[in-house]
Amino acid sequence: MLSALTARPAVRVAVLASYILLVSWTRALASNAPHAATAVLVIGGLALALSAAAVPFDRLGLGRSRLGFRILGGFALAVVLLLPAAARAGAAPILPAFLAVPAIVVAVGEEIAFRGALYAALEDLGGAPVAIIGTAALWTAAHALSHPPQFLIAVAAAGLLLALWRWACKDLAGPIVAHVIADLAL
Amino acid sequence: MKRPAFLLPIAAVVYVAAAWQVSPGFYDGFAPQQPYNWVCPPLHISGNLPPTSGHLDIKVLGGVSDANSAFTDDAQVVMGFLPGAFDATGKTVITVDIKPVSPCPKSPGLTFSTNVYQITADAPLVKKANLVMRYSDIIAAPSNVYYATSPDGPWTSIGVLSEAQPFTIDVTTDKFGYYAAGYPTNSVSHGGPNSQLLPIAIAVLIIGVLVAGIPLAMVRRRRAAEGAGEEEDGG
Numbered sequence: 001m002l003s004a005l006t007a008r009p010a011v012r013v014a015v016l017a018s019y020i021l022l023v024s025w026t027r028a029l030a031s032n033a034p035h036a037a038t039a040v041l042v043i044g045g046l047a048l049a050l051s052a053a054a055v056p057f058d059r060l061g062l063g064r065s066r067l068g069f070r071i072l073g074g075f076a077l078a079v080v081l082l083l084p085a086a087a088r089a090g091a092a093p094i095l096p097a098f099l100a101v102p103a104i105v106v107a108v109g110e111e112i113a114f115r116g117a118l119y120a121a122l123e124d125l126g127g128a129p130v131a132i133i134g135t136a137a138l139w140t141a142a143h144a145l146s147h148p149p150q151f152l153i154a155v156a157a158a159g160l161l162l163a164l165w166r167w168a169c170k171d172l173a174g175p176i177v178a179h180v181i182a183d184l185a186l
Numbered sequence: 187m188k189r190p191a192f193l194l195p196i197a198a199v200v201y202v203a204a205a206w207q208v209s210p211g212f213y214d215g216f217a218p219q220q221p222y223n224w225v226c227p228p229l230h231i232s233g234n235l236p237p238t239s240g241h242l243d244i245k246v247l248g249g250v251s252d253a254n255s256a257f258t259d260d261a262q263v264v265m266g267f268l269p270g271a272f273d274a275t276g277k278t279v280i281t282v283d284i285k286p287v288s289p290c291p292k293s294p295g296l297t298f299s300t301n302v303y304q305i306t307a308d309a310p311l312v313k314k315a316n317l318v319m320r321y322s323d324i325i326a327a328p329s330n331v332y333y334a335t336s337p338d339g340p341w342t343s344i345g346v347l348s349e350a351q352p353f354t355i356d357v358t359t360d361k362f363g364y365y366a367a368g369y370p371t372n373s374v375s376h377g378g379p380n381s382q383l384l385p386i387a388i389a390v391l392i393i394g395v396l397v398a399g400i401p402l403a404m405v406r407r408r409r410a411a412e413g414a415g416e417e418e419d420g421g
Contacts, residue, residue, distance in 0.1 A: 157204035
């Protein structure tokens with residue numbers, strides 16, 4: 001079973017995509033249960049991070065090369081992600097304090113799953129274009145149950161931007177930093 | 187595959203344009219699915235819809251009222267009743283009504299994070315009911331639920347059970363009257379709306395990227411120059 005997974009990129013993509021979508025949708029539905037939001041978000045974030053368990057750090061985009069630059073790039077990405085909200089700051093939401101830790105876990109878990117493990121698997125399957133478009137599409141689908149439909153275009157655009165960064169800079173540290181800051185700031 | 191740098195700025199512009207079409211804060215779905223409907227919307231809120239009322243008829247069987255929940259159509263207030271929650275003497279049906287109060291009541295020393303709702307029933311409670319109030323994600327979170335017998339007050343804190351779900355506050359009560367969630371105006375634990383913090387955070391991030399980026403770029407250029415020098419020496 002494991003050897004089939006590693007030998008066939010298509011099978012690996014199918015298994016990973018199914019697992020990630022299942023975790024994301026379960027998290028979205030279960031977090032509506034009373035008194036469950038914090039635990040569900042943390043468990044969901046950790047479950048997403050598990051998708052990269054067998055993937056080397058370098059393949060995830062988490063090598064140490066030029067780490068300072070990449071983290072700095074994450075701050076720049078965060079500026080872009082937050083710009084539309086900052087320009088309309090009066091209408092920007094406030095994240096309740098008790099959701100701060102879950103927000104960090106979910107942001108890191110999502111980046112490791114989508115721009116890490118899934119990106120690497122899709123790149124093996126069809127190269128960079130398939131990886132960029134595929135992660136953006138699956139990222140949007142994963143958010144379909146947690147967001148109103150009118151938000152999904154912006155979600156897709158954020159997924160495309162983060163995937164393009166992953167490709168252009170061969171880096172996951174920047175998207176992780178940016179995603180954590182964006183989730184905490186709003 | 188070559189990595190043309192121009193794609194990233196284009197993607198950034200596309201993202202900003204797409205994000206501008208929706209209200210801020212869609213990240214990871216922490217925000218409520220529906221915006222809060224205000225009787226008196228805060229100044230910075232546009233496109234507000236008026237809040238709705240709720241009505242419930244609870245059956246009484248064998249002198250015991252059924253378990254049921256009264257809620258407003260926009261689900262901003264939900265009140266849950268256990269079996270036998272009411273003194274149902276002589277009744278076959280008990281009616282419960284929830285109405286947003288207009289004009290908005292004010293209370294000195296308190297800031298309400300929700301509308302004020304009048305909750306009435308034609309029978310008194312004998313068991314505590316569970317009251318859940320949703321609040322907006324773009325104003326400071328409430329710390330307490332407040333109760334009054336008149337919209338003019340006085341308002342009494344009846345505490346809070348927990349944050350059952352994000353952007354909701356719940357409490358148990360055995361009284362009908364006026365309810366709102368809020369916090370003492372002089373409370374230091376509530377930072378207020380994001381309107382000041384977010385632009386400052388963005389400015390700090392931009393300055394941080396510039397200030398940290400310059401020395402990092404210089405170090406990288408020096409290393410590259412040293413590497414080239416060593417190659418020339420070696421060649």
